[in-house]
Structure formats: C-alpha cells, structure tokens
Amino acid sequence: MDQTKYAIIVAGGSGxxxxxxxxxxxxxxKGKPVIMHTLEAFxxxxxxxxxxxxxxxxxxxxxQQITEQHRFDxxxxxxSGGDSRFQSVSKGLGLIQTPGLVAIHDGVRPVISRxxxxxxxxTAAQHGSAVAAIALRDSIRIMEKDSSRAADRSQYRLVQTPxxxxxxxxxxxxxxxxxxxxxxxxxxxxxxxxxxTLYQGDNQNIKITTFHDLVLAEVLLKFI
Amino acid sequence: MDQTKYAIIVAGGSGxxxxxxxxxxxxxxKGKPVIMHTLEAFxxxxxxxxxxxxxxxxxxxxxQQITEQHRFDxxxxxxSGGDSRFQSVSKGLGLIQTPGLVAIHDGVRPVISRxxxxxxxxTAAQHGSAVAAIALRDSIRIMEKDSSRAADRSQYRLVQTPxxxxxxxxxxxxxxxxxxxxxxxxxxxxxxxxxxTLYQGDNQNIKITTFHDLVLAEVLLKFI
Numbered sequence: 415m416d417q418t419k420y421a422i423i424v425a426g427g428s429g430x431x432x433x434x435x436x437x438x439x440x441x442x443x444k445g446k447p448v449i450m451h452t453l454e455a456f457x458x459x460x461x462x463x464x465x466x467x468x469x470x471x472x473x474x475x476x477x478q479q480i481t482e483q484h485r486f487d488x489x490x491x492x493x494s495g496g497d498s499r500f501q502s503v504s505k506g507l508g509l510i511q512t513p514g515l516v517a518i519h520d521g522v523r524p525v526i527s528r529x530x531x532x533x534x535x536x537t538a539a540q541h542g543s544a545v546a547a548i549a550l551r552d553s554i555r556i557m558e559k560d561s562s563r564a565a566d567r568s569q570y571r572l573v574q575t576p577x578x579x580x581x582x583x584x585x586x587x588x589x590x591x592x593x594x595x596x597x598x599x600x601x602x603x604x605x606x607x608x609x610x611t612l613y614q615g616d617n618q619n620i621k622i623t624t625f626h627d628l629v630l631a632e633v634l635l636k637f638i
Numbered sequence: 639m640d641q642t643k644y645a646i647i648v649a650g651g652s653g654x655x656x657x658x659x660x661x662x663x664x665x666x667x668k669g670k671p672v673i674m675h676t677l678e679a680f681x682x683x684x685x686x687x688x689x690x691x692x693x694x695x696x697x698x699x700x701x702q703q704i705t706e707q708h709r710f711d712x713x714x715x716x717x718s719g720g721d722s723r724f725q726s727v728s729k730g731l732g733l734i735q736t737p738g739l740v741a742i743h744d745g746v747r748p749v750i751s752r753x754x755x756x757x758x759x760x761t762a763a764q765h766g767s768a769v770a771a772i773a774l775r776d777s778i779r780i781m782e783k784d785s786s787r788a789a790d791r792s793q794y795r796l797v798q799t800p801x802x803x804x805x806x807x808x809x810x811x812x813x814x815x816x817x818x819x820x821x822x823x824x825x826x827x828x829x830x831x832x833x834x835t836l837y838q839g840d841n842q843n844i845k846i847t848t849f850h851d852l853v854l855a856e857v858l859l860k861f862i
Binding site: 545547550551552553554555556557561562563564565566567568569570571572573574595597598600601604609610612617618621623624626629630633634637 | 769771774775776777778779780781785786787788789790791792793794795796797798819821822824825828833834836841842845847848850853854857858861
C-alpha cells in the first residue's frame with residue numbers, strides 16, 4: 415500500500431548573499447517567484463503530496479500578497495520558520511500527525527524533475543531514507559592549517575535535496591535536539607544512529623544563491 | 639620586471655560523455671567553437687601571452703578546418719597531445735624553453751573572466767603557484783564501504799583551472815613521472831614537494847561536460 419507523501423519546502427534565506435532586497439526564494443523566473451516553481455514541481459509530480467511551506471515570520475505577509483497576485487492555488491500548509499534550518503524543519507514536522515514519507519527540499523532548488531522526486535520517495539519507501547547526492551566533477555582539496563592537500567574525489571559526494579525519510583523516525587531524530595554541525599537532514603538522521611541511503615541526484619538541481627544561479631535556473635527549467 | 643606569460647590550453651576530451659560525435663571542445667556557443675572562446679579569453683586579457691593548444695592527434699585536421707572556417711587568427715602554437723592529461727601537459731611544457739609563468743587551463747572552461755586570469759598570473763608571480771579553488775555550496779559526504787558519513791564542507795575546496803606555475807619548477811615536477819592519482823597540475827606540483835597556493839576561483843568558470851553545461855556556458859558568457 416502506498417504511504418502518505420509529505421513535502422516540507424524550506425525557504426528561510428534572507429537574500430543577503432544575493433545583494434537583493436528581495437529574498438531569493440521570491441525573485442522571479444519566467445514571471446513567477448522561484449518558490450512557486452518549486453511547489454509546482456511537487457504538485458505536478460503528484461497532487462496528493464501534502465506540502466508544507468516553511469517561511470520566516472517576516473515573509474508571510476509578502477507570501478500572501480504574491481499568492482493573490484499570481485493566483486497561486488496549489489493547496490499548501492504555511493508554517494512560520496525558526497531561527498535555523500533545523501528549527502524550521504522541526505516546526506514543519508510538527509504539523510505531520512500520521513505516518514508516511516516526508517521529502518525535505520530547499521525552496522531555492524526549483525529545477526527539480528519528476529524523476530528526481532520519484533527516485534527520492536521510492537528510495538525512502540524501500541530504505542527509510544533517501545538523500546540526493548552527486549559525484550564531484552572537479553578535483554577537491556582538503557584545507558589544513560596554512561596549507562591544503564589533494565584528496566581523492568571519487569571518495570566524496572555532494573549532497574542536494576530532496577532528502578526523504580520515514581516521518582516517524584525523522585521526528586524521533588529531530589527530538590534529540592540541534593547540533594552545530596547539522597547542515598542538512600541527513601546529518602540529523604545520522605546523528606540519531608540511522609543509516610543514510612544515497613540516491614543519484616541531478617546536476618541541474620541547482621541551489622539559487624546568486625544572481626547568476628537565477629539566470630541559469632531559468633535556462634535549466636526548459637530541460638525538466 | 640614582468641615575467642614571460644605562457645598558457646597551455648588542454649583540450650583532450652573525446653566527447654563521449656556528451657553523447658555527441660563532436661568532441662565538446664568543438665561544439666559551438668554563439669556560433670563559435672568552445673575552444674576558440676577559451677583561447678580568445680586569454681588573448682583578450684593579454685595578446686602577449688604565448689598560447690599553446692594541446693589537441694589529440696586525431697583532432698588536428700578538424701582544428702585546421704575550423705580555424706579557416708571561423709577565420710580564427712589568434713597566434714597559438716599547436717601541439718599534439720598524449721594518452722593522458724599528464725602527458726598532454728608534459729608535451730605542452732616541452733615547447734617552453736625560457737623562464738616565466740605558465741597557466742594550465744581546461745579548453746572546456748570558456749567562461750573565464752579577465753579578473754580570474756589576472757589573479758592567477760599575479761598569485762603565481764608572488765608565490766610560485768596559483769590554483770583556482772572555490773568553497774563548496776552543498777553539503778558533502780565521504781563514501782565508505784557500504785556506507786557514507788557527513789563531512790565538514792568548510793574544510794574542502796573544489797579545484798578549477800587556470801592553475802599557474804613557475805615554468806621551470808613545473809617542468810621539474812613533470813620530470814618525476816606520472817602517478818595514478820594525478821587529476822590536475824596541483825597534484826603533480828605537490829608530489830614534487832612544492833607548496834600549492836590557492837586563489838579564489840569563480841563559480842561561473844564551469845567545465846563543459848554535458849549538453850546542459852554548454853547551454854549554461856552560453857548564458858554565462860554574457861556576464862564576463
């Protein structure tokens with residue numbers, strides 16, 4: 415039997431790095447805010463996914479304005495975020511009361527294909543966790559005090575989202591509390607003693623952090 | 639006194655990964671082969687740079703055809719490549735008979751700004767070596783037998799080209815012979831006991847390995 419599917423879309427960035435007053439999740443690509451492209455991608459994959467959008471408190475008014483302006487009518491649940499990504503995801507998880515699978519996805523990764531979403535839920539259904547990862551295309555070096563040294567790039571993977579998990583086990587992991595080194599959900603999951611299963615991510619699935627990324631993402635949207 | 643500047647542009651790829659019969663360095667962006675954009679970037683920065691283009695034997699006829707077709711008239715020295723990147727760079731270095739600084743650059747990184755080229759030669763002039771490196775924008779995991787674990791991304795840098803060096807010291811390093819783990823010139827330089835100096839690379843300076851990269855590079859060209 416199919417498990418209930420949830421998606422928590424985290425959009426907590428302040429836009430500072432972008433040199434823009436508008437937080438990057440609200441910048442427009444093809445006449446529509448980045449975050450709406452992201453939510454639509456999950457909706458197109460399956461309208462049955464229960465989507466939770468986590469936004470910082472101070473952006474909620476803006477969100478409500480733009481949903482009217484763009485006549486955005488995909489059903490989502492809005493949740494105000496916390497001070498960190500950990501806290502934002504934690505608040506999103508707090509809204510989920512039934513078992514299932516939850517995909518955590520960066521709001522600023524709008525170039526997400528059906529295939530990637532499918533791979534994420536299917537891998538998590540089978541293994542309990544599913545973390546998108548891609549091989550390195552460049553050489554990599556390890557920084558040391560005043561120096562650096564070459565490392566073997568085949569031993570590394572770059573991590574993306576969606577990161578998808580069994581809801582109840584992820585909630586348990588979040589209950590153990592925040593640690594400084596948590597940069598994603600895989601690290602929270604792992605700190606609770608769970609095995610992280612990787613699946614093949616997608617080079618196109620870029621995170622928009624600069625103006626160039628926005629331009630690139632707009633081009634990449636044609637290919638998904 | 640300014641040192642003589644050389645650039646070895648390595649274009650050894652066969653185009654297999656691209657799913658194209660045309661090797662990727664010869665695919666066109668804005669009506670011009672990728673490799674010509676790369677050579678032009680160095681020429682625009684300074685016409686005094688002595689450029690050596692290293693191409694596989696079997697591509698030399700094609701190169702000569704397209705230089706006529708595109709009326710490409712930037713002065714370069716053509717060199718046939720070897721079986722590996724190490725051997726190709728080594729053959730390129732063999733053409734250099736006077737001291738100076740040599741930038742080794744991937745032919746398939748055409749989106750290279752004046753600033754990046756300048757930074758590379760200036761850093762090498764000061765420190766003897768200059769390797770372009772950028773911080774990781776995604777989380778990273780280390781692969782282990784049947785498993786993987788989170789690593790601290792702040793401890794790593796992704797390496798690009800240009801990688802620029804004192805000519806004579808780089809030639810000495812190449813004379814020590816090829817090792818399996820050499821993936822770039824920094825690793826050759828370092829294996830000879832030299833210190834690798836990193837400088838700030840550029841996220842736009844992408845390596846074209848897929849069709850999407852080609853489309854992206856064409857967009858990014860507008861910004862350099």
